[in-house]
Amino acid sequence: MKTFIKVTEVWIPDKERTQLEFGSGLYGGLTDFKVDSEQQKFAYNEGLPGKAWAAGHPIVLAKFEHSYFKRIAAAKNAGLTCGIAIPIFSGDFLMAVVVFLCGDDEDHAGAIEVWCNNPVLDKSLAVMDGYYGTLQYFEAVSRQISVPKGQGLAGLAWESGMPVLIDDISKADTFIRAGDAQQAGITMGIGIPVADNPGQSYIMTFLSAKATPIAKRIQIWIPDQEGKQLICQQGYSKSSNELAKIFETMAVTKGVGALGRVWLTGMPVITGNQESDYSPELDSLSSMLAIPVIEKGRLKAIVSFLF
Template sequence: MKTFIRVVELWVPDRTRMRLEFGGGLYGEGLSAFRDVSEDLHFGYDEGLPGKAWASGHPVILTRFTDSYFKRTDQAIAAGLTCGVAVPVFSGEFLQAVMVLFCGDDEAHVGAIELWHNDAETSHEMGLVDGYYGTADMFEFNSRHTRFPRGFGLPGRIWKAGLPLIIKDLHDARSFLRWEDAAKVGINLGVGVPYRTGTDQTWVLTFLSAQATPIARRFEIWVPVSWKPVMMEWAGSRWVLGA
């Protein structure tokens, strides 16, 4: 079974911190040629998909490789890849890595990837920056003309929670406001991840897929275990829990 996400790459700063070099990757079946080309590449600031995410300081989605800033167009098309997204990872002002995901679909494999954004200074809603929808034309049209308040729809719920979210059955989830359009094209599963820059910029990256084309073979969300301070008291010869 093919998955919607076909490739995962990590790009890390080189010794000079002026360029990004290949830091590892996972490639699906039949993608060895694309991997071989990628391993020898370097990207400068604002160059290629990894460099564009570095310069932007937030996730970047590329829905078409041809006639774009993408550097591996021929190899990506030959490998059946149709869109990509890059997510920069910063520690303060310093870039630590850029994660790049490449997705692929065809007439038999349906999937969508979206990037939503809210600027708190100008709006109380989240709008679509861009998205890849393959052959789901009507779903794309409605998505591009939809905005979500905080707490509504998949992007709005992730925005409010500030945490990743998985919805397994979109057609049964009335909180997914586009469920009717999604059901018509077979999309029934959604995964979303929030990304904040500063205090007033929120981005949400969503992956939507059909039963026959899962986003990935496995998705897991891990959260910190709740804890509370524990007071210890000395009881003559040993420490014991305090009241």
Template sequence: MKTFIQATEYWLPSPDRSSLVYGGGLYPPGSRLGEVSPDMCFQRGQGVPGRAWETAAPVVLHQFEGSYFLRTEAALADGLTCAIALPVFHGDYLAAVVVFFCGDGEDHAGAIEVWHNDPRQSHDLTLLDGHYGRTAEAFEYISRRTSFRAGFGLPGQAWQQGAPVFLPNLGRANSFLRTDSAQRVGINRGLALPCSTPGLSTHVLAFLSALGTPIAQRIEVWMRDDTGHVLQLHAGFCETAGELGPTTAAPPVASGHTLVGQAWERGIPQITHDLAQVPWPAAQTAGLHRAMAWPVIDDGWFVAVIALYF
């Protein structure tokens, strides 16, 4: 099953913080982008990672040709047409930039959205930008004309709670306010999380998954338990195993253990190409081999780890 996110990578500040250097990535087999990226670096404002660093906000680039994207030939050779960059800040300190790449197939449904609020101008979250599959024109039209108060809708809940919110079935979720439009294009699950952007403005990133092209093969949201000493599987969905949550037989994760615990301990994204080496039995049972995990920070505080499996 093809996923909506077809490649992902992350970039880290160089030791002197003058540029962003390659941290790691997951790409299609034989990827040209995967070949050229490890040797690259980006100055502030340069390329998609550098633009997210400069603006201190998520960036959506809808097409590579004729843009500031610096790896166009390689990306197009991989069938990639769009990039979304998510900066990870610890307060005012940039820790990493995560980049997600999508394609543009005829049956490519789903969405990645960036919602924004500037309290000096409005009380609402409005759509700053987003990438929608080719079959989601009506859903995009509705989304660009929708706004959310804190606590309302999927983005508004993540904004109010300052934590990831996962809805496994949007058709049964009274809190999802665009159900009819989503169902028409097969969008059935949603994950929204606050972005750790400095300043007064708020940004929320939303992943909306479709039946035919899910965001990833497996999504996990990990949060600290009541003791605060370990992470517990809070919510998620696996295309093989179904809905995930606290009742799922998933052992708690200590800081530094498994990919998820490493993202928590180090405060930066982590990637593996072989889950057998992590190890993580649940993902291996589902036939998954590669994963990325990154920390969710809100107002300078760690709140969760998101893990995507491919």
């Protein structure tokens, strides 16, 4: 199965917390690009991860050519043309930067968007930037609309301060672009609040198309009422997976397994190593990225992408 995202990386502060160094990554068959990336470091405001750190919000770099992207030659050889960087903050302090890299080809349909509000008016969200692959018409529509709080995927995530997943989104009454999504073949969407800034809100939306889904499976995990375990609030699957369904019925303890580590540390985690994946009986699930949603220094949710 082709997925919309070709490379996923986590960049973390070094011991002095003045540079970003390679944390982990999923590269598929792009071995040369992986080797090149593992040697990189990024200062504050340098390269795509450093720019997102300095900006304090997600960044979309639609084209690498003649840009501040540091790995242009390696990316070109790997067929990568676009990057999205999402900084994870706890208050003023950066925990990590998650980077998604995509490539342009004829079958590459889907969307990753950054929505933000006007802090003066504070009444609606608009697309600040996004990557839409081959969906030019859907992109044009998306860049022209504004979304009030509580409406649409981004507006619902903004109002609740929590991740929102809508399955069969082209038929959802709450999704303003439902008709356009159906025309574009978009079947699922998830909205994630990603910045912890008073007055200024940023929402990431990931929209999956049938042919090239964002991920094979997406799950939203939240702490229970006692704050002792994580439970799966919602899940989406491109295809039925019995192991994944079993996993979703389990509770996760802080510090145990990949999701438990995200809860314990506030750091995003990438797994693909059977020794560190969820539990022995579930090792065959997939490689996974887990992103924390943090507000005022507290974990509100974890979104997991299984590739």
